[in-house]
Amino acid sequence: MINCLIVDDSPIARDILSEYCKFSPKLNVAGSLGDALAARETMAVSDIDILYVDINMPVLSGIELVRTLPRQPQVIFTTAYSEFAVEAFELSACDYLVKPFSLDRFIIATEKAVKNIAADTKRRLPQSHFLFIKNEGAIHRVDAEKILYLEASRNNTKVVTEDDMLISTMSLSYIEKKLPGNGFQRVHRSFIINTSKVTSLHHNKVFIKKNAIPLGENFKSDFIKAIGLT
Known part of the structure; x- marks a missing residue:
């Protein structure tokens, strides 16, 4: 459901908006308030997606x-005055309804707000992150989420995943730059691990499944912070 808040000092206007909201099945009227100060207090403790104000x-x-x-929700101004429209849109308002407005006009504004919310939600969803790893004359696409750890081995890098193990001619430092910003941590000059795959920590070893990975003294502090133990 999409939570909306109605703010208007006119009880009649609030009642009309409440009735209009019933025609949009996705809407949940979280509140109907007569002044902006009360609205600000409500929005400080509640997640409001659309503000009719x-x-x-x-x-x-x-x-x-x-x-x-x-944090600004989708704002739809509802007013008897058209002269504030420019100022309203400078505040990135979703729409501006001049009273009296019809149900159809209300629905158009609301659907626009709903689409904006859906687009914002999609942008915030984590995107799958893939790396392309050179291996024995071929190039393999590897899902970063499936990587357990990476190990520098002579002039190569061992890439160990949930499904496979690749030996790449790419350096550990080069691959490190291609990894997602969060979730991967260097724990030794020769090892980078996926922190979400850690199963246990014992003395100076990090365990991922049955793999024991050395935890270098110079990397211990940053690793402890990365897994939220400080």
């Missing part, structure tokens, strides 16, 4: 409310 309100206007929010 009037502009002309006592104490704190809708525009002032939006301007002070640390």
